[in-house]
Amino acid sequence: MTDLSDLLRVAAAAVDEAAALVKDMALEAVEAKGERDMVTNIDLAVEDRVRTFLGRETPEIGFYGEEGGDAGATGRPLTWVLDPVDGTANLTHGIRLCGVSLGLVRGQEAVAGVIDLPFLDERYSAGRGLGAFAQGQQLRVRTPGRLDQAIVGIGDYAVGLNAEEKNKQRFALTQLLAEEVLRIRMLGSAAIDLCWAASGRLDACIALSNHPWDMAAGVVIAREAGAVVMDLDGSEHNLSSSATIAVTPSLQAPLINLLARLESSPSSATPVVGDAS
Incomplete structure (x- = not known):
């Protein structure tokens, strides 16, 4: 499977499962993974769920997660790249500015992505040459003059x-x-x-x-x-x-x-x- 539209649909389905976990799963464990950096049970559960889902749906595409690293990414022309919870520090403090970020990379270029902000009920997606969308509406930047x-x-x-x-x-x-x-x-x-x-x-x-x-x-x-x-x-x-x-x-x-x-x-x-x- 190489068509970006098809791959975006797969990514959206994976992120559906991930966002539901972030929104509904109880925060039970916060562990240090470096100085003033942390990982939670939610990060780990989301990454495991998405890795399993994408491994089943797109076995020909590599996977790289923030928490687990390379899971068959090396040598693949396409790689899924996941941040299971972008904004973990916010999540652990009850600040609802966080999201699931799933990108698709070819070489050094990001070619597709889906981001879900589960506590804000916002979903963003884009594919190279396909436009960017949120909640079904096409996105365009603002144009301030100064x-x-x-x-x-x-x-x-x-x-x-x-x-x-x-x-x-x-x-x-x-x-x-x-x-x-x-x-x-x-x-x-x-x-x-x-x-x-x-x-x-x-x-x-x-x-x-x-x-x-x-x-x-x-x-x-x-x-x-x-x-x-x-x-x-x-x-x-x-x-x-x-x-x-x-x-x-x-x-x-x-x-x-x-x-x-x-x-x-x-x-x-x-x-x-x-x-x-």
Whole structure:
């Protein structure tokens, strides 16, 4: 099965099961998986359910999950990439800004994705060349004329290894944006940032990281809604980029100029999963 429309239907069915688990399953266990990072019984149950479902429905496609890593992704031309709960910290604190993010990757490019925000009853999906949709309506970005009219989402500050050094760049970004844009928002979920940029609730979102499970689905949704999705230097985004930035085209040039004022710091990019051929 290689038709994107067919694969999107499979992805939607997988995410149906995942979203129901997130919404209905009791939070019973929270375990540390690094400094100020965590995994819950819900994350693990969702990933197991989706891996099993996709292994049955699309055995020819690899799978890579945030919690379990590579499950037959290496050497495959297509790979499913899952974040079972994007926004786990929000979930554990009763903040309902979280979602299931399932992307489909070919080489270094995200080509399809489905994101469900179960506590907001919102579903986003897109395939390359097929458009982006939410609740049956096609998505288009907003077109503000100036940065001072824009609401910009930013990714979480870094935790764990080298967090102090990485956060120097994140703090600098926050300061630059605070001086230029209408408002800054930190929602705690890359999936929501990218979906809301696609729907016009945000005019740009900036994450100085690029984990494929966080970004794959949202990148194709934002791009198909008309956003420019780029790396920190303004080049086209792919899964090897150091940052993930989605911006409405009318603000691309001024945002690139602002980002050029950032000092460099260690990258948070993650190696691409699957076959890069």
